[in-house]
Amino acid sequence: MSDRAVEFTASLLEGEGVTLDSPKGKWLRQRQLEARVALKEQALPTSEEEEWRFTDLTSLYKNTLSSPDDRAAVDASVVKTFLIPEASSAIVLVDGVYSAELSRTNAVKTKIRVTDLKSALGDERLRERLERQLNNVGGDGVSAFCEMNTALFKDIVVVHADNRGVDMETIHILNISTGKHTFNHPRLMLLAEKQARICILEDYLGLGGFGYMTNAVSELSISAGAEVIHVKLQRDDDSAFHIAHTHVGVDNGAVYRNWSVSVGGAVSRHNLVTRQREEGGYIEIKGLALGHDKRIVDTHSCIEHTKPHGQSNQVHKTIAGGRSKIVFNGKVKVHQDAQQTNSSQQNRNLLLSARASVDAKPELEIFADDVKCAHGATVGQVNDDELFYLKTRGLDDGVARNLLNYAFAKEVIDDLPIKSLAGVIESYIKQQTRV
Amino acid sequence: MSTAIDNIVNQPYKAGFHTDIETDSVGRGLNEDVIRTISSKKNEPEWLLEFRLKAYRHWLTMTEPKWPNVTYPKIDFQDIIYYSAPKPKATKKSMDEVDPELLETFEKLGIPMNERAALAGVAVDVVFDSVSVTTTFKEKLAEEGIIFCSFSEAVKDHPELIKKYLGSVVPYTDNFYSALNSAVFTDGSFCFIPKGVKCPMDLSTYFRINTQDSGQFERTLIVAEEGSQVCYLEGCTAPQFDTNQLHAAVVELVALDDADIKYSTVQNWYAGDENGVGGIFNFVTKRGLCKGKNSKISWTQVETGSAVTWKYPSCVLLGDNSIGEFYSVALTNNMQQADTGTKMFHIGKNTRSRIISKGISAGKSNNSYRGLVKVSPKADGARNYSQCDSMLIGDLCGANTFPYIEVGNKSATVEHEASTSKIGEEQLFYFLSRGIDSEEAVSMIINGFVRDVFMHLPMEFAVEATKLLGLKLEGSVG
Incomplete structure (x- = not known):
């Protein structure tokens, strides 16, 4: 302390x-x-x-x-x-x-x-x-x-x-x-x-x-x-x-x-x-974090299944630009009683700049045997082939990158039920992932 | 189906016997005098004693790590015998001079010691409670310029190499148990492959804890010079005891430019009975340094024993284009606890690492994968792929995954996947419908589950590891 x-x-x-x-x-x-x-x-x-x-x-x-x-x-x-x-x-x-x-x-x-x-x-x-x-x-x-x-x-x-x-x-x-x-x-x-x-x-x-x-x-x-x-x-x-x-x-x-x-x-x-x-129950979590300048964005999520037949689905996407730091810790805990749990978690991180960093820790704690639990985490950068494709269509490097970043993040909010808000968030994405 | 699985889970420990042999021990407890005694008994040079004392003084300032996902009674470090060696006899020239009781122990374990060793093409450096008794194939290896001997001999014969590399990968300040090991290690193996030499045979060491209450502090150092290649095998079994035994080994690997080290372990120490009484505490620090360009270090482990395992074979990928690999099968049952995994430090450019971990938990055991993939800001083009699968047998066990991913370079690509499953009723039904009984089906499914790892074991070990799983499966397979 x-x-x-x-x-x-x-x-x-x-x-x-x-x-x-x-x-x-x-x-x-x-x-x-x-x-x-x-x-x-x-x-x-x-x-x-x-x-x-x-x-x-x-x-x-x-x-x-x-x-x-x-x-x-x-x-x-x-x-x-x-x-x-x-x-x-x-x-x-x-x-x-x-x-x-x-x-x-x-x-x-x-x-x-x-x-x-x-x-x-x-x-x-x-x-x-x-x-x-x-x-x-x-x-x-x-x-x-x-x-x-x-x-x-x-x-x-x-x-x-x-x-x-x-x-x-x-x-x-x-x-x-x-x-x-x-x-x-x-x-x-x-x-x-x-x-x-x-x-x-x-x-x-x-x-x-x-x-x-x-x-x-x-x-x-x-x-x-x-x-x-x-x-x-x-x-x-x-x-x-x-x-x-x-x-x-x-x-x-x-x-x-x-x-x-x-x-x-x-x-x-x-x-x-x-x-x-x-018993039962469905939990769906979609997360989006944008790292910009020197920002630190930390998300710690925990999904706890204590009873049988629960389902959960999590997607967490982040984009780290500038000198930002992105942290993700996603825990899925399945208690002994929670048989027949079905849980999946995905964490995708996009690194835009040389000085940005990502710390990811997807965790599984499983105490029941009849369950299906999977998680995946990736850290990567914009795909060169995709970038090249956009450039051959006449987009300059900055615009092409911005578009790809936007597309990466957009998936999270595609089915957001508040339509007007989706537009607001999209403009934040475009603005903060500009290269 | 449940009886089949119960049978797998309830296999008694097969290697449980205790050889009565006179041993030469120092008293219980640890202080600077004990360290001086160990050092003088082993006729060590002054610099090594200094190294031990520095490590001991640092160890006093440290506390036991609390973060692993394991629980065990507090270890009284003053209640451990830090040195025990078989009574010294005159130097042996042939196998006939070795204590027959000792040979019998090896016989029970099925170690290819005499001609069988030659046929199997394995040079065995036998470590029996901390001191090397005999080393075979030394002469053949010497022709190639390879040094493969006990650590004590290496200190006597090649002090310059030991001085240069000891503690260069795992410094005594690294962690609590590596500091303790640096202070009190009694013996171990040393292996040096000179420039451009491809080791003609797999090198192997058998460890065996024998004296009751004696902590075992092994030290292994392997150095592969430019362009050399070596495959090293380590296997462990231990007799059955009720008192928990502490094992805190340190393994250091150094790979220079274009060198390739493959290190394989099969660990089957006594795990305690079904109530968790007895069993070995296995707190091991293993780390490889890919120092040179294009170097490669590959760890393969099959962990089936020990009451508590705390082990993270790691790779420091310092040289550009270096490669680190980790393949692991960890099987826990009854009250066993394992917190194991790997650490991959990407420092050089275009470094690559691959992690495949398979955990099987049964009984009331707890099996955790804990891994770190760290990409430093200068590691351009780093690439990692990790896959951690867990299988649960029964609903009283636990399987946990704690992967840490820390990326500080934008050109890095890191992928991690994990899944947890059980042996499905449908899978079993499929086998049954093809006339394969449930016990054999379970064994086949488990062997299929671990196949990705076993295929990376060297031939001799793959057979042994499959046998080991078979041993655990015996009764269910028929």
Whole structure:
């Protein structure tokens, strides 16, 4: 444990968590206190720890970050340009705090509720679900950053879907950071009831913010037969630190489809932990990470099959240009009970420049014998023959390379259900893979 | 089907016998005096003692590695006898002078020692509890200028070579167990192939741990000069004991320009009983340095024994166009644990590496592949292909894959594939429908699964390895 990490941890803990005085929030304050205690035992990680071997956070720990108290005014018309037309509701958070004037929620025409923590605690059924699921959705161990979020979040965006038999609806949750050297700890809880169908877009971007840290935790509890599409788009400012944990629990026969796209930040880390909690269930994860300039993009995913007949499918593609560093650690764990699991994982990395690097580690941990599990990982460069072909058609070297890079990345978002977003991501790809 | 598999899994250890032979041991424990005693008993020169002491002092500052995916009781390093050697007798000129009981042990193991050795074309440097007893074929090899002798002899006769290469591939600072080995190693093999010589026969060493509680610290060094070629075989069996025995060997290979070293291992040490009592702790550091251009180092291993295995034969591809290969079959059953794999360091330009790993887990065992492919920024045109397949027999065992891929050069191409499967009911049905019984079918399927690796073993070893798997399969094959 380095002194710097310890000091940084202590400085963040000077901040406060939830300020609620209703007795219904007592358990929550208790959890926040427990997380605080845990952080005193174990500070934020350094690259000496196996889990953080390739991602050095020294550049984060040498900062002094503060709580974003003075909020800059955010221009509603600018925010509007980022909102997607497909969404029935858009929740906008500015530096981690819900903004009523920027958000728009459709009238309660369906059975999907999006609320803040206060009103969630007011609903007894929701409160009880929240208490049971918070920090308990699934996956191995809780990391120090996750504890940090638990100790310091000020609000929770609670999405409760109980809309069986109705068309899928899209909810856009937009996290805007405006602070300079500030931190915020956004928290999201999605509770999908039996056979509910919902699509959520978790979107992070910087608007005037600089050198800030976002430490997000999202938990998705998916009940039997439900279908959840979850798109996470990280387009934070190039100077920002983005740490995110996504914990997903999948019940009997439920479907979870995830798209995780990282196109921003100076240092970003996404821990995506999905756990099949009951029999059956389908987990699909598609990831895209673009390394640009000196960016570090780190993705750690874990798919855990604990019960029989589960299926999972993962594709993670990355492009490393400039002096960037791409890290991928993809674990698939099959427990002894999880017979008849069918799992496949693919990791493809494209290196564009001599100074970029890729560290990949696909892991399989199998304890059941009647399973089919396979993974593949490749690191390579643009194919010379393909390049030559395009050049014979009159494209110059730069355009041809850009086109090939774009084609490589595009596969991940080809079947993205939010069509307007696919266009947005495509423009990031074109822009960031230009040679 | 399940009985067939149970039979495979429940094979008792075939090489379990213990030879009573007087041994000359130092007391338990380790300190600088013990190291000085070992060194003086072996009449070592001052520089080697210095090397040992430096390693020992460094070892004191290190801690045991905790990252492997294995669990075992804490080793008390002060409760180990660091030196035991068969009682010295006058130097032997022929086989007749060797202790007959010793010869009987070799007989039981079926080592081609006398004329059989000549017929088999194998020169055997027999290591019996740390000290070389006899070396055959030395004269024939000497004609070609090849040096193949025990490590102690090499220290006496070729100190300049040992001084130059000892610790050049695995420095004593490398890891906890290599530091320990550097401090207390008792003997091992040394092999030197001079420029342009193609070794006329496969070189082979049989290791055998004999004295109860004696840690075995072997040291092997192979140097292949420009344009030379050698094929080296190492095989291990050990008698049955209840106390865990520590084995921390170090193997160093150096290949100069255009040299080619092929190193094959069959490891069948005592693995403990079905409850995990006893068995060898096998913590080995093996590394080859492709120092020259166009050099090639190839590791082939068949790991079937030991209670705990911790072993990563590696290749440092320093010379341009050098090639590293790793072919491995690791079979674990009962309570065995294996964390094994390889490391390929691509440093030179146009270096190539290939990894084929086949893991078979049965019983309650745990079998992990852990590998690293590292392409440094200057390794233009590096190429790697890795394939790791696991087979699970029964649902109480585990198979894990931890491949690390670190690429820092854009012209590199690295591919990794892994799969996990079991013996399918459909596959078995296919065999049965063709009149092959289930036991034979299982054996054929497993032999087919490991074929990609076995075809890289030298002839003599391929037979032995197939026999070894057959031994484990006996009872199910009929």
